[in-house]
Amino acid sequence: MASADDTSSKASDRRHLAVVTPAPKELRDEPSEQPASGGEQQPKFSARELNAWFGAQHVLENITLDIASDEVTAIIGPSGCGKSTFIRCLNRMHELEPDARVSGEVLFDGETIYAPTVDPTLLRRRIGMVFQRANPFPAMSIRDNVLAGRRLTGRLRRGEADEIVETALREAALWSEVDYRLGHSSAGLSGGQQQRLCIARALAMQPEVLLMDEPCAALDPVATARLEDLIHSLKGNYTIVIVTHNMQQAARVSSQTAFFLDGALVEYQETDRLFTSPEDPRTEDYLTGKFG
Amino acid sequence: MSARDPSRSIRGRTPARIGDRIFVAVCAIAAALPLVALVYLVLQLLIAAAPRIGWSFIVGQPALDAHGSGILPALAGSVTLVALTALIALPVGLAAGIYLAEYAHATRLTRWTERNIAHLAAVPSVVYGLVGLVVFVRTIGFGRSLLAGAATLALTVLPKMVITTRDAMRRVPRALRQASYALGATRWRTIRHVVLPMAMPTIIERAALSVARAIGEASPLLVVGALGYGVAETRGAVSGSSSDSFTALPVQVWAWLTAPDQRYVANAAAGMIVLLVLMLLVSALGVYLRRRMTRAHEG
Numbered sequence: 374m375a376s377a378d379d380t381s382s383k384a385s386d387r388r389h390l391a392v393v394t395p396a397p398k399e400l401r402d403e404p405s406e407q408p409a410s411g412g413e414q415q416p417k418f419s420a421r422e423l424n425a426w427f428g429a430q431h432v433l434e435n436i437t438l439d440i441a442s443d444e445v446t447a448i449i450g451p452s453g454c455g456k457s458t459f460i461r462c463l464n465r466m467h468e469l470e471p472d473a474r475v476s477g478e479v480l481f482d483g484e485t486i487y488a489p490t491v492d493p494t495l496l497r498r499r500i501g502m503v504f505q506r507a508n509p510f511p512a513m514s515i516r517d518n519v520l521a522g523r524r525l526t527g528r529l530r531r532g533e534a535d536e537i538v539e540t541a542l543r544e545a546a547l548w549s550e551v552d553y554r555l556g557h558s559s560a561g562l563s564g565g566q567q568q569r570l571c572i573a574r575a576l577a578m579q580p581e582v583l584l585m586d587e588p589c590a591a592l593d594p595v596a597t598a599r600l601e602d603l604i605h606s607l608k609g610n611y612t613i614v615i616v617t618h619n620m621q622q623a624a625r626v627s628s629q630t631a632f633f634l635d636g637a638l639v640e641y642q643e644t645d646r647l648f649t650s651p652e653d654p655r656t657e658d659y660l661t662g663k664f665g
Numbered sequence: 666m667s668a669r670d671p672s673r674s675i676r677g678r679t680p681a682r683i684g685d686r687i688f689v690a691v692c693a694i695a696a697a698l699p700l701v702a703l704v705y706l707v708l709q710l711l712i713a714a715a716p717r718i719g720w721s722f723i724v725g726q727p728a729l730d731a732h733g734s735g736i737l738p739a740l741a742g743s744v745t746l747v748a749l750t751a752l753i754a755l756p757v758g759l760a761a762g763i764y765l766a767e768y769a770h771a772t773r774l775t776r777w778t779e780r781n782i783a784h785l786a787a788v789p790s791v792v793y794g795l796v797g798l799v800v801f802v803r804t805i806g807f808g809r810s811l812l813a814g815a816a817t818l819a820l821t822v823l824p825k826m827v828i829t830t831r832d833a834m835r836r837v838p839r840a841l842r843q844a845s846y847a848l849g850a851t852r853w854r855t856i857r858h859v860v861l862p863m864a865m866p867t868i869i870e871r872a873a874l875s876v877a878r879a880i881g882e883a884s885p886l887l888v889v890g891a892l893g894y895g896v897a898e899t900r901g902a903v904s905g906s907s908s909d910s911f912t913a914l915p916v917q918v919w920a921w922l923t924a925p926d927q928r929y930v931a932n933a934a935a936g937m938i939v940l941l942v943l944m945l946l947v948s949a950l951g952v953y954l955r956r957r958m959t960r961a962h963e964g
Contacts, residue, residue, distance in 0.1 A: 464847065466843070466846060466847060469843075469846060471771075494846075494849045494850065494851050495849065496849075497846065497847055497848065497849040498848070498849030499849075501847070501848075502847035504840060504843065504844070504847075506840060508838075508840040508841055508843065508844045509844075510841060510844065510859060511841075511863070512862050512863055521844075521845075521848065522848035522849065522850075524858065525845055525848055525849070525850035525854050525855070525858055525859070526848065526849050526850060526854070527854075571844070574844075574848070575847075575848070578848060578849065
């Protein structure tokens with residue numbers, strides 16, 4: 374089961390979410406908050422007894438797991454196992470659904486995100502999200518899509534736009550494909566390019582985390598491979614949590630893998646170990662294709 | 666080739682059934698009927714208006730002499746009504762539509778309200794005229810003014826405007842709202858910068874259509890006290906002087922039509938042509954604005 378040895382909430386340099394609007398302008402510009410290396414790093418997320426419901430439907434049951442900072446964690450499991458709901462609980466997107474409910478706790482850098490003093494919009498500015506189907510804003514140009522988050526949160530200063538656009542697009546490995554048509558509509562891009570544009574849009578917010586909800590579900594194998602390369606180049610700088618029902622993908626990109634089944638966490642291991650010597654027979658059955 | 670069942674050949678032609686043909690014919694006739702009726706009406710109007718229609722009619726002042734009579738005050742009144750009606754109805758309709766689409770909880774009260782707004786769209790416009798007379802002319806004290814007329818017309822288009830706004834906002838894909846929320850945008854920013862811009866072209870086009878139809882209405886304006894020149898003179902029964910009143914195209918047309926003098930009929934027909942052209946221009950403006958807004962998205 375999940376390792377939960379380090380729940381220390383005393384990291385001296387953690388930043389506070391417990392600020393209700395208006396957003397402090399300099400939220401992102403405080404000194405870097407890497408915990409002092411040497412000892413155990415504080416996990417980026419710690420879920421404790423997390424439960425989630427849609428109306429009467431209990432979709433997540435007592436999930437307790439830690440997500441390591443600056444690594445790629447994969448969540449696998451059959452459709453409807455609650456893996457998407459789980460990552461939506463990490464940035465408080467789950468509660469936007471009608472009749473959605475959550476209990477238990479999620480710590481982000483040691484700070485509980487479900488406290489009444491936490492403003493979910495401030496939390497989400499530090500946690501980027503990429504969806505199953507690329508969802509660039511169709512009414513905006515490529516450039517405006519990258520800047521959308523900054524504009525929507527009122528954090529675009531004069532003169533910095535060009536740099537933000539180029540940096541984010543380069544980081545998302547899209548720059549060379551679009552640099553000559555930044556003013557064009559995003560609708561002219563291929564599915565894979567649109568998905569990378571959405572990643573660039575998330576990166577422009579300078580998040581610490583990227584949540585990816587089956588980002589390759591609508592992509593062909595070539596575009597999928599490019600996206601996986603991108604994930605490799607991003608890891609180390611960002612904490613990445615990727616939901617996928619593609620087991621090979623989880624094996625390729627992640628260092629930790631969690632296997633969910635029917636809303637419960639069955640096994641959480643280093644990816645190599647989970648795929649080579651799973652401890653739970655249900656994990657083995659799933660990996661060998663007996664169900665799912 | 667191996668032996669095949671000849672009855673399963675794919676060659677040949679299935680004869681069209683007589684029933685199919687009759688059905689297609691009936692549908693085609695039904696589709697043509699409104700078009701024929703429209704062409705016939707416009708032709709009749711043009712023939713009737715032929716002696717009067719022209720530049721001097723459009724820029725002329727009304728007069729007791731039918732042949733020297735022009736329609737400028739009524740045209741100016743209608744153009745002002747278009748602008749004022751849109752100015753009043755659009756913000757209110759937008760606000761109500763946004764509230765219903767984005768903020769109202771799905772309670773029984775909300776459903777009841779939405780149902781009744783839909784019913785209001787079907788209320789005869791003369792009823793709105795009475796409301797306008799009581800509320801705008803008398804209670805608020807706009808008097809028999811253009812403002813009272815525009816406020817009354819705004820009432821008639823408001824239900825449609827609210828429902829159009831609500832529906833256009835609801836049609837904006839959920840994935841785009843999610844993208845906005847995931848970036849850390851607040852609800853209002855999401856509505857203002859993501860949902861509304863996508864819904865706006867549709868809202869503007871439909872609003873123009875509603876206003877275009879509303880300015881063709883004579884009855885609500887008559888109730889709130891618009892006057893057609895010629896009525897006051899011939900009947901002399903309207904209380905107050907005509908100076909605190911206003912006029913508009915449908916009212917002027919109605920006045921000429923009901924005038925005892927047959928020579929005014931050509932004026933009425935010419936007035937209708939002017940009204941039709943104005944309505945057409947207003948809805949064309951809506952289409953133009955929608956196209957421009959959509960193209961801006963692609964630029």
